[in-house]
Amino acid sequence: xxxxxxxxxxxxxxxxxxxxxxxxxxxxxxxxxxxxxxxxxxxxxxxxxxxxxxxxxxxxxxxxxxxxxxxxxxxxxxxxxxxxxxxxxxxxxxxxxxxxxxxxxxxxxxxxxxxxxxxxxxxxxxxxxxxxxxxxxxxxxxxxxxxxxxxxxxxxxxxxxxxxxxxx
Amino acid sequence: xxxxxxxxxxxxxxxxxxxxxxxxxxxxxxxxxxxxxxxxxxxxxxxxxxxxxxxxxxxxxxxxxxxxxxxxxxxxxxxxxxxxxxxxxxxxxxxxxxxxxxxxxxxxxxxxxxxxxxxxxxxxxxxxxxxxxxxxxxxxxxxxxxxxxxxxxxxxxxxxxxxxxxxxxxxxxxxxxxxxxxxxxxxxxxxxxxxxxxxxxxxxxxxxxxxxxxxxxxxxxxxxxxxxxxxxxxxxxxxxxxxxxxxxxxxxxxxxxxxxxxxxxxxxxxxxxxxxxxxxxxxxxxxxxxxxxxxxxxxxxxxxxxxxxxxxxxxxxxxxxxxxxxxxxxxxxxxxxxxxxxxxxxxxxxxxxxxxxxxxxxxxxxxxxxxxxxxxxxxxxxxxxxxxxxxxxxxxxxxxxxxxxxxxxxxxxxxxxxxxxxxxxxxxxxxxxxxxxxxxxxxxxxxxxxxxxxxxxxxxxxxxxxxxxxxxxxxxxxxxxxxxxxxxxxxxxxxxxxxxxxxxxxxxxxxxxxxxxxxxxxxxxxxxxxxxxxxxxxxxxxxxxxxxxxxxxxxxxxxxxxxxxxxxxxxxxxxxxxxxxxxxxxxxxxxxxxxxxxxxxxxxxxxxxxxxxxxxxxxxxxxxxxxxxxxxxxxxxxxxxxxxxxxxxxxxxxxxxxxxxxxxxxxxxxxxxxxxxxxxxxxxxxxxxxxxxxxxxxxxxxxxxxxxxxxxxxxxxxxxxxx
Numbered sequence: 001x002x003x004x005x006x007x008x009x010x011x012x013x014x015x016x017x018x019x020x021x022x023x024x025x026x027x028x029x030x031x032x033x034x035x036x037x038x039x040x041x042x043x044x045x046x047x048x049x050x051x052x053x054x055x056x057x058x059x060x061x062x063x064x065x066x067x068x069x070x071x072x073x074x075x076x077x078x079x080x081x082x083x084x085x086x087x088x089x090x091x092x093x094x095x096x097x098x099x100x101x102x103x104x105x106x107x108x109x110x111x112x113x114x115x116x117x118x119x120x121x122x123x124x125x126x127x128x129x130x131x132x133x134x135x136x137x138x139x140x141x142x143x144x145x146x147x148x149x150x151x152x153x154x155x156x157x158x159x160x161x162x163x164x165x166x167x168x
Numbered sequence: 169x170x171x172x173x174x175x176x177x178x179x180x181x182x183x184x185x186x187x188x189x190x191x192x193x194x195x196x197x198x199x200x201x202x203x204x205x206x207x208x209x210x211x212x213x214x215x216x217x218x219x220x221x222x223x224x225x226x227x228x229x230x231x232x233x234x235x236x237x238x239x240x241x242x243x244x245x246x247x248x249x250x251x252x253x254x255x256x257x258x259x260x261x262x263x264x265x266x267x268x269x270x271x272x273x274x275x276x277x278x279x280x281x282x283x284x285x286x287x288x289x290x291x292x293x294x295x296x297x298x299x300x301x302x303x304x305x306x307x308x309x310x311x312x313x314x315x316x317x318x319x320x321x322x323x324x325x326x327x328x329x330x331x332x333x334x335x336x337x338x339x340x341x342x343x344x345x346x347x348x349x350x351x352x353x354x355x356x357x358x359x360x361x362x363x364x365x366x367x368x369x370x371x372x373x374x375x376x377x378x379x380x381x382x383x384x385x386x387x388x389x390x391x392x393x394x395x396x397x398x399x400x401x402x403x404x405x406x407x408x409x410x411x412x413x414x415x416x417x418x419x420x421x422x423x424x425x426x427x428x429x430x431x432x433x434x435x436x437x438x439x440x441x442x443x444x445x446x447x448x449x450x451x452x453x454x455x456x457x458x459x460x461x462x463x464x465x466x467x468x469x470x471x472x473x474x475x476x477x478x479x480x481x482x483x484x485x486x487x488x489x490x491x492x493x494x495x496x497x498x499x500x501x502x503x504x505x506x507x508x509x510x511x512x513x514x515x516x517x518x519x520x521x522x523x524x525x526x527x528x529x530x531x532x533x534x535x536x537x538x539x540x541x542x543x544x545x546x547x548x549x550x551x552x553x554x555x556x557x558x559x560x561x562x563x564x565x566x567x568x569x570x571x572x573x574x575x576x577x578x579x580x581x582x583x584x585x586x587x588x589x590x591x592x593x594x595x596x597x598x599x600x601x602x603x604x605x606x607x608x609x610x611x612x613x614x615x616x617x618x619x620x621x622x623x624x625x626x627x628x629x630x631x632x633x634x635x636x637x638x639x640x641x642x643x644x645x646x647x648x649x650x651x652x653x654x655x656x657x658x659x660x661x662x663x664x665x666x667x668x669x670x671x672x673x674x675x676x677x678x679x680x681x682x683x684x685x686x687x688x689x690x691x692x693x694x695x696x697x698x699x700x701x702x703x704x705x706x707x708x709x710x711x712x713x714x715x716x717x718x719x720x721x722x723x724x725x726x727x728x729x730x731x732x733x734x735x736x737x738x739x740x741x742x743x744x745x746x747x748x749x750x751x752x753x754x755x756x757x758x759x760x761x762x763x764x765x766x767x768x769x770x771x772x773x774x775x776x777x778x779x780x781x782x783x784x785x786x787x788x789x790x791x792x793x794x795x796x797x798x799x800x801x802x803x804x805x806x807x808x809x810x811x812x813x814x815x816x817x818x819x820x821x822x823x824x825x826x827x828x829x830x831x832x833x834x835x836x837x838x839x840x841x842x843x844x845x846x847x848x849x850x851x852x853x854x855x856x857x858x859x860x861x862x863x864x865x866x867x868x869x870x871x872x873x874x875x876x877x878x879x880x881x882x883x884x885x886x887x888x889x890x891x
Binding site: 015016017018019020021022023024025026027028031036037038039040042043044061076078079080081163165166167168 | 702740741742745746747749750751752754757758760761762764765766767768770787830831832833834835836837838839840842870872873
């Protein structure tokens, strides 16, 4: 009896179908905007965030910066935001430049100066003063390295950016 | 007054069980341990029926107990029944062992009478018991896997708890140790080896693991008592062939399963033994039917409520929404080795070191000496029973899982050692010295479960029990906090187990159900960023009119596949999710809607390690044009391999894209708030955080982003009220 009961209980492998549930309010920005508050260089739309100072295209998940890289973001109104970026100083360029000081400007105002004394990957994050931001509007972030290296074809190379933007 | 209620609750339970056992056995066997343990099975079954019928009230139990006691007129019936003559020769060594065992039992009694503070007693054993009493019976509990285990012991606890609360339950368990030790002695007497019985019983009774377990609201010693008394009844039936013993054997075997799943071995043992000895179908059928009577209710309850008669195990055979297969595998894997490097470490860990949740006592390292008993038929029977009742051990190597075979091993050791003059006595005395609670405290690491000497003022509740709780249950103040600041009916989520037998609120512990694990992932993804859906897997294909799409997973590995949102696009615009759509997934279809609710905090998860044949499917209920399918999910699913198929209307699946293009998406803003609201939507009112948890700092610093308020603090715990 137990064996029969167990066998019967186990016979429940048919597919179960469900309708779409109630839709939750979106956390994404409207798709009509050309860009958002955060960019990963692997995003096919990454070019829309670049004002200038970057290579024309990404190499997989990252993109080279030149002397004066500038990004633009549409920043929604939020209680608090931090600026975050993942960047890398490759060994080859760092051998040329040595330690690099990066000046970060938010809408033209100096947010921070950071000195990188070692090559490799870095995560940078800092709270952004609310009054410096243009909520529900376009904000620019300039990332100026004080030194750049010279690539094989004479191209000025700053650092490698993987992703950047505003997070909570 | 409190002590009187506790003692009444325990004694009334024991008396009722004894009365029921007496009714069942009639004149067949007059030994109290047999009557009590068998009657416990019957009482447990009756309490199950009352709980199923919503009749759990102290008054119902009082009537049941009084009727049972009155019906059996125990002394009249007992007087007529045949009892084993217990009188042992009053030698000095007998008296010495009786005194030693008596002292230990006094320690156990004080411990059981004191406020219940054992790890599992103060949590799931008595939290479900208290819930059944509050709710006057069973209600579906899918948020706590322990509520799906067979709860035969909890039914007895419930009977006692109704009158004497937590400590009464612990005392009922202690009564099983009394019965077991008594029966071991009787077994010795019956075989003209009283000294073997006494020594074996003493070896068992003094074991620290046995003592602390028996004096707590646990079930291991009860199972050991059932196993041993079943062994004795089978032995007796084989000698006498008394038909009235067969139902008792079946009930006892079934009661073993009802006490603890590992007790199924008793059913197999009883049926196998009777079949082998009788070689007739009828006796086997009687045993099997009576065992089934006690096994079936637990299977039926789980079948109806958990879709798995053996919940929380065997989920791959009985897939259900409540326990996932990957969790079950991890859960079982841990208990197969705990933190040991090898099984060869078990003997030392279980007997001396205490790293398997307690110690049996160093003398059990000498258990192999008991193999000398194999020279005698009785010794062989003991070892066979030890093997049978220990056969499940490697599924959970905790020291207390050795308690069921321990009576047989102890008697075999005693049989072997009593052949050497003075040896058995010396060993028991050494055992008594090594197992003295302060001595055990020096042997085992801090935190290992062991007995401490309970001051009699604490035991008799003459000092404030709150003080005792605070000293012995570090998280007790958390339950006080919950009771104080949350309204009745609240639900609290926690990653750390709290003694929820002391709160009436619903406590959801992270690992105890699939739904709890989902809530934990939602919370953690917001608090520490794990599993945030920042990966985009984009299938692109020439625009087609399709009736359905299916994403197949084709790889094998250890990753678990997860999708936070699945979006279907045409010309760069997402297709709105229409009411005609039908969604499914294999495996774990039950949460597929969470991948289509437009919320990045919720997700569908396969619930088992990836293997070919897994899929997620959308049927549009009509033809729709599409050219892209985008999956949003966590970034760490490196092992999955996906392909996209479409049904163009002819019912045949065509490959649309053999792989997706991966990219990173933006971290969502408002994720914490969305997570908090989702948890609230799932019925959670509060989150309990402790300072040593990785997310406590985020909760403290970002209360505004979460939208939570601090409801109160207790020690290192903070209780947050969700928005």
